[in-house]
Amino acid sequence: PEELRRCLRRLLPPERQAARALRPVLGRLAGVPMPAEALYEATARWDLELAAAEAVLADRHTAVRLVAEPGPAGADAVRAAALGLALRGLRTDLLVANRVLPEDAPADSWLSGPLAQQRKTLEEWRGAHDVRAVAHLGRDPRGTDDLAALDVPGVNADASPVEWPVTDRLAEDGVLVWHIPLPGAVREDLDLIRRGDELVVAAGPFRRVVPLPSVLRRCTVDGAALRDGALAVRFAPDPELWPRGR
Structure with missing residues (x-):
């Protein structure tokens, strides 16, 4: 859902939707057809439905x-x-x-x-x-x-959510390490791209744009390693953004 919502925002950015009331005027000035009102309404409906599905997936207890x-x-x-x-x-x-x-x-x-x-x-x-x-x-x-x-067991409501912890190794190695569990991942099929305050992670046929934890936004990517089904991404503090005294 989050990827589809991202695509919808690219097709019809919020600022473009804000100008929908001026659509007839803009159409005459630009000389090209503007998106129909039904398209704006469908986009808003899809975004609402996708947001509901995304909320379920993002819930820590799902x-x-x-x-x-x-x-x-x-x-x-x-x-x-x-x-x-x-x-x-x-x-x-x-x-x-x-x-x-x-x-x-x-x-x-x-x-x-x-x-x-x-x-x-x-x-x-x-x-x-x-x-x-x-x-x-x-x-x-x-x-x-x-x-x-069939005797299928019930749902275990007490199971623990998945954690992506950040380990502080500044004193030992001068880095912070973000641990991302990826069981079954193959090193050759992994790809990482830092894009602003996000990390684009591709594993095999899957891809996700992940917001960085706040502490890592002031760092630069220093490397990554895949061991025992977990991806460890190293971040080094950016001297221009990191508070003095750390």
Whole structure:
């Protein structure tokens, strides 16, 4: 939502919308058609709806539950989703392994191949997520009775929000370090751009423009490193902006 709102503001900046009452006059003076009133109204409506969605995503207590079938395709989807959610600062409540096949199938059954893939995927997931397995019903669930039989756990309302802490290492290394959790990120697919008081972070197919914490706005980027699923961005104080005595 925040990226779409940013695009809307570029298409119809607030100052341009403020002049909407002068649209007929400006159209005659400029000699070109001006945006129709319906476009302004649609933009205002979209911005309001996107702002509501953005508020939900920005809430520190918002959690996301992932549901995937344990197999190669599901593993790829979960890795991508976990990275995208982490970049948005969203925590994963838990990962539901859906349609889990029974382990007691005969060794010579056609299920032996899918079961091997299932075991491998579940092992990978359990190393990174709180995994709850939901058994395969042998059919597509229909109605409330089938949904109840799935025994999906409730939402954990006490889970902690995702933190992006800033560590003060001025005394040791002369820098402040901003820690951004990015599980599954690959160094070659990372890109950082400082733009004013914002940091543009690109990780794989995902991109986000993040406002800098106030203390980092008076610093310059001094480097970054990706270790153990976390991006550490180093900031050195700008002598022209940093208070004396620090």
